[in-house]
Amino acid sequence: MAQQRSDYSGPFDPGFSQSQLSRETLGKLLTAYSDYIRKVDGHWYLSVMKRCGNDVAFECDSEVWEEMAAYTIRETCRLLDIRGDDVETFLKAMQVNPWTLTYKCKIELVNKDHGFITFYDCPTLEALEREGGGRWESICNDLEVRLMEVKAHAVNPKIKSTPVKLPPREPGSDLCCRWELKLER
């Protein structure tokens, strides 16, 4: 096996590929890519909002994510061999999906059919709070509520997603939102 690179300093290599990089460097790139995904999505929203207003931007955002949310969970399950149709399966997919590395969250499994996800210091909510226009109402309390359901239903349409806590957050609190996932049998 060829020696793995920790970076790409040194001369040009016509055959360079990220597959030559060490595990540690791949981990750092993965975190960067997770951030790229969040940034590209956010930049699109803001660009459309500036050009056409928040209603159009929100409408486009909803359309994009109603398509992408289920795809995200399905692709994650395929890639990491995560199989099943219970809450445990869904929570595993939520731990690994491309967004995970950007968000600080706690995932608790009560039993195979019942669990909680809690998000702390969400960078999207922080940006919306700084902006001060109250957009968290549509993004977090409307769209995210629908999307958590779409994502859970990609594993099993019978999983029920309930927001236990939504923005606005209390002053000084790092808790942004909390969700209960339950499958009634």
Added chain:
Amino acid sequence: MSRLLKDYSGPFDPKFSHDMLERETLLAILKENSDYLRKLDGQWYVTVMRACGNDVAFECDVRIWEKFILYELKNTTRLLNIYGDDVATVVKAMQATPWMWIHDRTFELVNSNHAIITYRNCPTQVYIEKEGSDRYKQICHVLERKLFEMTAHYFNPRIKVTALKLPPREKGSKVSCQWEYKLES
């Protein structure tokens, strides 16, 4: 150190993190996330195009990528320790961006101040060809030219970027576009 995981089959682990995955799996996720980023960006473009027309979508696309390309270059060069001000440095950075997994490209370095980059079967071009529109005129002739120039000028504003071949491609040809990077001393 405990054994690294090939995938995330098996039971839920409340302490799961990407650090527990083996190198090949991290590489597979990185590749998938690169495609995910492309898909998300494309989904936004097409959604805005449907809602507001192609001119608005293109305008937003330009605004986003003018910002994002610089952020991406800053990250890539920092993470992979790629520094310099010649064409070889530009080419090294381009080899290492998230897009390396999506594009079939060859980098010919004639010398450290002269290179030819050729893209084949570019997925964006293939999509636009299938669509049957002439959107390649904006995307490839205007935006991509600008982004290639911005990439070169990030390292050295004196590097000249020339398009040797641009869409539409000749029937049966795999070549989507070809660029020359040159730094005159």
